[in-house]
Amino acid sequence: MTLIEQVQQQLQRQPNTHFLIALSGGLDSTVLLALLAKLRENQPHLALRAIHIHHRLSPNADDWVRHCQQLCQQFSIPLIIEKVQLVQGMGIEAAARQARYQAIARHIKTQEMLLTAHHQQDQTETFFLALKRGSGVSGLSAMKAQSAVFNLRIFRPLLDFSRQQLWQYAIENQLSWIEDESNQDNQYERNFLRNEILPKLRERWANFDQAVQRSATHCAQQQQLLTELLQPELEKYANKTHRTFDLTDFSQWSVLKQNALLRLWLETLQQPMPSTKQLEQLIQDVILAQSDRNPQFQLGDKMLRRYQQRLYLTEIFADLRQIHIPVILNQPLALPDQLGTICFSQTESAIQVQWQNQIYFLPLTNLPISIRFAYSGKVRNAQGIHQDIKKLWQAHNVPVWQRQRTPLIFYGENFQSAVGFFQNFVPAST
Structure with a gap:
């Protein structure tokens, strides 16, 4: 032929x-x-x-x-x-x-x-x-x-x-x-x-x-067999849509299984394969870190982060903590670091906020409105109880890095709302 x-x-x-x-x-x-x-x-x-x-x-x-x-x-x-x-x-x-x-x-x-x-x-x-x-x-x-x-x-x-x-x-x-x-x-x-x-x-x-x-063919066949054997496990622990991996049972597995499942998960997300040393660092410094920590590990142009009992694959985000954007009503504002566009408009009874195809309503105010991405004080809930904002983030299961990418609305110097999650129930005139 x-x-x-x-x-x-x-x-x-x-x-x-x-x-x-x-x-x-x-x-x-x-x-x-x-x-x-x-x-x-x-x-x-x-x-x-x-x-x-x-x-x-x-x-x-x-x-x-x-x-x-x-x-x-x-x-x-x-x-x-x-x-x-x-x-x-x-x-x-x-x-x-x-x-x-x-x-x-x-x-x-x-x-x-x-x-x-x-x-x-x-x-x-x-x-x-x-x-x-x-x-x-x-x-x-x-x-x-x-x-x-x-x-x-x-x-x-x-x-x-x-x-x-x-x-x-x-x-x-x-x-x-x-x-x-x-x-x-x-x-x-x-x-x-x-x-x-x-x-x-x-x-x-x-x-x-x-x-x-x-x-090479024999190696490919062995890899295919390994993938077939691990596929049910991967489907149980991995969420491809949200690019997360459930770590609930991770410490109970053998080191070989830990390594194989993590590599397979990264492969399904079309990420570069970590070296043996990188994989060891990821497991020890991120996955098995103390439960009160929120560690991260850079792999190529992505970041692996752990929050609670879940591993996340995310982009490498810019530090937005010093950002302060004055709001102009009825004028779309481009947010930094590819966070999209947000728009504020005033109705007879509220301030309407549009962001990521969602609409939120805040109380009217005569104070200047601004957007920030960092706040560490107290927030008053609908029952009049003051809580540390960290507790509210935790109650909404928002990972640490996502908190720093959520627009925070301020009336003057007063925190008013974390868009899409919660707001401060204090009269805007105070």
């Missing part, structure tokens, strides 16, 4: 007919583009587009753009060119990968699946990089033919083929491709493996890549 016939079989097992092809202009992605264009001749229902990411890293990058444009014109495939800016403070490889997928996410259509040209040798490199990081069976599963990365559905139809097979197809079909000079720079981990280590292993063991692929 030829290369194109095998790829055709894979596509026929796909419900998708709309594909966005990641095109670097190198050998692998050029072959993928040509294969899809050839298959489309007999399957005109295939909807193809390509995207090329300009990373601004090579002096030849503009030439690569022109090459990709010529290829796509030759095959009558629409091409998207996207220039990206890499995030500072990350390694070049990681920053380029993040920028690449973020750019693709901006352009991919709902019905499209991303196609990448990863092949057998790429799989071996990915396996070894995971081994270098000390990954478990999930990481050693390497790449799957289908997966999701950065919330993108990805299909890798060339994963079972060697680079030699792709090269042979390119030569037979007179394809031209570019060579990225950075592929020879062994300061990059993948290049070091590709250029220095793996050739010697392949020279010693001819079927080395196939053996690595079998090991």
Whole structure:
């Protein structure tokens, strides 16, 4: 069976007919583009587009753009060119990968699946990089033919083929491709493996890549089995909608079960996997911390926080305690840190407040109205009893960080209301 016939079989097992092809202009992605264009001749229902990411890293990058444009014109495939800016403070490889997928996410259509040209040798490199990081069976599963990365559905139809097979197809079909000079720079981990280590292993063991692929498959199967066994437990303790994890029985589990369930929960939320050390810190410093504490742990660009017997995955929030916003009636006010818009208007009998699709009513006042996000005094309830505001927050089961993100309404210097939760039952004129 030829290369194109095998790829055709894979596509026929796909419900998708709309594909966005990641095109670097190198050998692998050029072959993928040509294969899809050839298959489309007999399957005109295939909807193809390509995207090329300009990373601004090579002096030849503009030439690569022109090459990709010529290829796509030759095959009558629409091409998207996207220039990206890499995030500072990350390694070049990681920053380029993040920028690449973020750019693709901006352009991919709902019905499209991303196609990448990863092949057998790429799989071996990915396996070894995971081994270098000390990954478990999930990481050693390497790449799957289908997966999701950065919330993108990805299909890798060339994963079972060697680079030699792709090269042979390119030569037979007179394809031209570019060579990225950075592929020879062994300061990059993948290049070091590709250029220095793996050739010697392949020279010693001819079927080395196939053996690595079998090991990756075995790891993937073990991970799948583990996930199936833990799924009922995960459904019992995890709330995906609210991104929380119930810790009621956590201390009764073995360490292995604690680690596995936390990793599985984070995976379902499409979060980066914590290292062994990070997981130990999360458990000891957050989950098993004293009950009167409200600890937190940063993981990537998110924060893990504990409140009572529940672990929360949240954004990293700005400190709003010094914020003081004067209110202008009948004028929408944009709240800080993506908290939305709030609007105050006066009726004959009350001040109406609209926030997050809810309407609240407060007593009339002649005092200036303002919004703040910090208050630590007493509040008088409807029965005339004064309580510390902390007790009221606890009574409403509001986590500590959410208290600091709830608009607090002040009449003059007097606390009047925590919008959506409670108010101070004191005449506004006092």
